[in-house]
Amino acid sequence: MGKPPNVYTFAGVAELAPSLRAYVLSAQNAAIERHGTFRVAVSGGSLPKTLAQALLAKSDGSSGDVVDFSKWEIFFADERCVPLDHEDSNYKLLKDELLDKIPKEEVGEPKVFPIDEQYLDDAQEMADQYEKALVSVFAARDSVKLPLFDLLLLGCGPDGHTCSLFPEHPLLRETDAWVLSISDSPKPPPKRITLSLPVVCHGAKIAFVATGGGKKDIMKKIFETEEGRALPCGLVNEGAGEKVSWFTDAPAVEGVSVPRRGSL
Numbered sequence: 001m002g003k004p005p006n007v008y009t010f011a012g013v014a015e016l017a018p019s020l021r022a023y024v025l026s027a028q029n030a031a032i033e034r035h036g037t038f039r040v041a042v043s044g045g046s047l048p049k050t051l052a053q054a055l056l057a058k059s060d061g062s063s064g065d066v067v068d069f070s071k072w073e074i075f076f077a078d079e080r081c082v083p084l085d086h087e088d089s090n091y092k093l094l095k096d097e098l099l100d101k102i103p104k105e106e107v108g109e110p111k112v113f114p115i116d117e118q119y120l121d122d123a124q125e126m127a128d129q130y131e132k133a134l135v136s137v138f139a140a141r142d143s144v145k146l147p148l149f150d151l152l153l154l155g156c157g158p159d160g161h162t163c164s165l166f167p168e169h170p171l172l173r174e175t176d177a178w179v180l181s182i183s184d185s186p187k188p189p190p191k192r193i194t195l196s197l198p199v200v201c202h203g204a205k206i207a208f209v210a211t212g213g214g215k216k217d218i219m220k221k222i223f224e225t226e227e228g229r230a231l232p233c234g235l236v237n238e239g240a241g242e243k244v245s246w247f248t249d250a251p252a253v254e255g256v257s258v259p260r261r262g263s264l
């Protein structure tokens with residue numbers, strides 16, 4: 001591994017949100033300058049709420065602090081195979097927390113790529129179709145080895161999972177497909193699709209948001225033990241190194257030794 005990930009720590013979510021905003025907007029501005037769009041993948045869990053807190057805040061008026069949602073293309077790092085209006089849907093979560101609250105006349109409207117509900121009964125077909133959607137955006141499958149997300153915004157589960165990549169699951173060994181299906185997810189619901197580990201690690205930037213005292217034990221494991229380095233979050237740290245930033249609050253990292261404690 002090259003340089004280790006950055007770990008930023010704040011008193012609580014209210015203090016974390018403005019820095020997450022600055023980080024996301026710096027990624028947005030760089031991506032728009034590079035290729036005119038901002039391609040982001042988001043996961044479920046507590047992330048959409050924290051992200052909304054960051055992005056829906058009032059701008060400080062500086063030139064870099066402008067959310068330009070009209071240039072955003074939002075994908076799902078993982079999604080559950082349920083209807084889009086189902087309580088378990090990550091799309092619904094993002095819609096309720098963020099998308100429906102965007103003042104579109106002021107900051108534009110993102111293009112969102114939800115799963116196709118026709119394939120709810122067949123998780124593998126769902127994954128294949130979602131991969132096709134990625135191919136159509138990120139160029140033909142045979143000319144691009146992996147899709148390059150400008151930013152992946154991820155959570156960390158209490159067992160060290162991220163996206164729907166769970167510890168010791170055979171999906172962690174997948175090297176070819178971009179989008180994978182899982183039918184035995186240890187976290188319900190069981191049928192899901194997820195970006196693969198190589199796609200996650202290939203991202204230009206990868207951010208984990210992990211807050212609350214419930215994360216302390218797994219953070220300790222990920223950052224301090226060999227076993228933790230083999231967990232999905234540890235594998236992203238290992239595979240993507242300094243492209244990874246952890247946004248944590250004090251309770252989540254209390255007593256944890258992290259490699260680089262950064263400040264934005």
Ligand SMILES: O=C(O)[C@H](O)[C@@H](O)[C@H](O)[C@H](O)COP(=O)(O)O
Pocket residue numbers: 043044045046047078079080090154155156157158161162163164187
């Ligand atoms: O669909 C999912 O289940 C999520 O994408 C999952 O990967 C989540 O991000 C983690 O479980 C962390 O969740 P919390 O942030 O709620 O702890």
